[in-house]
Amino acid sequence: MAKIRPRVKAPKKAAMGEIIEIKTLINHAMESGQRKDSSGNPIPRRIINRFDVALNGRQVFSVDLFPSISANPYVAFFLKAEESGDLTFTWHDDDGSVYEETKSIEVA
Amino acid sequence: MNTTRKALGLLAASAGLTAGVAMASDDGTRIHWGPYMVDDKRSGYTYAGAQTRAMQDDDFQNPAFLWLERGADIWETAAGETGQACVDCHGDADEGMAGVGARYPVYFEDWGKMMNVEQRINWCRETQMQAEPFAWESEDLLGITAFVKNQSKGMPVNVSIDGPAQPFWEQGKAFYEQRRGQLDLACTHCHVDHEGTLIRAETLSQGQSNGFPTYRLKWQTLGSLHRRFRGCNRNIRAEPYPYGADEYVNLELYVAWRGNGLPVESPSVRK
Numbered sequence: 001m002a003k004i005r006p007r008v009k010a011p012k013k014a015a016m017g018e019i020i021e022i023k024t025l026i027n028h029a030m031e032s033g034q035r036k037d038s039s040g041n042p043i044p045r046r047i048i049n050r051f052d053v054a055l056n057g058r059q060v061f062s063v064d065l066f067p068s069i070s071a072n073p074y075v076a077f078f079l080k081a082e083e084s085g086d087l088t089f090t091w092h093d094d095d096g097s098v099y100e101e102t103k104s105i106e107v108a
Numbered sequence: 109m110n111t112t113r114k115a116l117g118l119l120a121a122s123a124g125l126t127a128g129v130a131m132a133s134d135d136g137t138r139i140h141w142g143p144y145m146v147d148d149k150r151s152g153y154t155y156a157g158a159q160t161r162a163m164q165d166d167d168f169q170n171p172a173f174l175w176l177e178r179g180a181d182i183w184e185t186a187a188g189e190t191g192q193a194c195v196d197c198h199g200d201a202d203e204g205m206a207g208v209g210a211r212y213p214v215y216f217e218d219w220g221k222m223m224n225v226e227q228r229i230n231w232c233r234e235t236q237m238q239a240e241p242f243a244w245e246s247e248d249l250l251g252i253t254a255f256v257k258n259q260s261k262g263m264p265v266n267v268s269i270d271g272p273a274q275p276f277w278e279q280g281k282a283f284y285e286q287r288r289g290q291l292d293l294a295c296t297h298c299h300v301d302h303e304g305t306l307i308r309a310e311t312l313s314q315g316q317s318n319g320f321p322t323y324r325l326k327w328q329t330l331g332s333l334h335r336r337f338r339g340c341n342r343n344i345r346a347e348p349y350p351y352g353a354d355e356y357v358n359l360e361l362y363v364a365w366r367g368n369g370l371p372v373e374s375p376s377v378r379k
Contacts, residue, residue: 005177009168027174030328071328072171 004028006101008089013106014081023076024051026091026099032067050092051075055105056085081107143262146369150303152322152378155313160325164377172254172323172375175247175330179255182248188239194252197236201259209257209372210265213361215272222276222357226253226332244351250330254321257374264371265318267364280362283355289346295359315340316367317360319376330375333360 009023026048033045045067053061061077084107091099144151153161163169183201186193198204208225216223216231223231229252230241242249269277284295298307299315306312320333327335334356338348349355 003178005174007168007174023168025168025171025174027171070325072174074169074171076169 004097004099006089006091006099008087008101008103010087010103010105012104013108016081016107018081019078020081020105021076021078022053022087023074024089024101025072025074027072028091028093030065030067030069030071030073034067046094048073048091048093052088052090052092053077054088054090055079055083057088060087081105083107143371144373146264149316149367149370150314151316151318151367151370151373152313153319153373153376155304155311156378160377160379163323164373170323170375170377172321172330172377175251175321176255176258176375178247178251179253179258182252183255188233188237190237192237194232201255205256205259207260207263209260209374210263211267213267213357213364215276217272221354222273222361224333224352224357224360225256226334227352227357229253229256245332245335250321250332253332254330254375257321257372260372261374262371264369265364265367267361267368269361269365273361276358277361277365279355280358280360280365283359284362289341289344291344291346293344295340314366315363316370317363318367318370319373319378321374322376322378324378326379333363 004027006026007024011020014020028048029046030048031043031046033042033047035043037043047067047069048065051063051065051073052059060079063075065073084105087103087105089101089103093099139154141150141154144153153164156164163171167173180201183194186196194201212228213222213224215221216228226244226249229249233239233241242252267273287294295315298312303312303314317333320336321330322336323330324336332351334351334353337356337359338351341348
């Protein structure tokens with residue numbers, strides 16, 4: 001798909017100490033580098049190799065991704081709500097591109 | 109921001125079929141499939157594994173919704189020489205397109221034959237908008253098709269085979285029952301005679317079409333019913349027909365009719 005559209009589902013509000021689930025999805029071919037095109041030439045690897053999540057600039061979650069991960073990687077994880085602020089989600093592409101999404105969360 | 113709001117709208121609009129219908133009964137032996145099983149008709153959902161079903165049940169987790177967002181954009185984007193978008197004639201998709209996914213393919217008088225949703229979209233583009241038609245299996249055509257069909261999510265499939273559609277239904281039925289390919293198999297041999305049994309390690313489904321376009325894990329992308337037909341034909345070592353061939357549209361009519369009453373699930377997730 002030409003345009004990369006990251007999607008994030010996170011609660012807008014949470015109670016202090018609550019365990020919240022955050023779901024993320026990004027459209028990406030995750031081309032493994034193991035395949036060949038119709039004329040037999042290898043298709044170069046191009047995957048999302050890292051996914052980072054930071055709250056107010058402090059890293060709270062990260063994933064290293066590898067070539068066997070399917071297209072359109074879906075990552076869901078849990079956080080303990082202890083601080084209001086901006087959650088920044090960053091996907092790093094092999095080609096150097098960086099895709100970002102931000103969600104605010106209010107912890108009361 | 110605009111995209112996000114649209115995406116949330118999509119999520120809200122398609123919450124008709126929801127999670128958790130697969131439950132063991134009191135004696136723990138049978139599974140109740142809820143709307144996914146009507147009389148002896150079983151959606152492909154009921155043959156899918158629990159994890160695959162979970163992917164479909166959660167609209168956020170279902171990767172097909174990435175295509176739907178694209179479809180929603182196309183719906184509102186003016187194209188062609190008339191400078192019109194789908195929305196200019198058809199209004200809001202959730203009103204104008206509700207039910208379309210349940211009753212297509214339909215008989216189209218100008219053509220004198222059946223027309224499916226993909227063809228209808230491209231006909232609109234070429235004739236009404238004077239725009240380039242989308243290529244089959246392109247992200248654009250899959251996106252807008254899934255978006256249109258999704259407006260009927262949860263509605264029972266209800267294709268008409270009366271009147272002018274009758275001869276095309278007959279042709280679709282004949283195709284379904286015709287042996288073909290080096291393996292000399294007809295659709296019926298797997299999907300009627302042996303549904304529910306194993307073909308090597310895979311369970312044969314009834315081959316219902318109510319979830320298409322479907323996000324197939326094997327394909328790692330959304331795909332049309334005709335892609336599935338082509339794959340099936342290849343599996344039995346038969347020469348596949350081109351996308352949008354009359355043979356496949358007639359077959360689409362027959363297959364949809366077989367599943368009349370099952371809910372539209374587009375876009376479903378399958379293995």
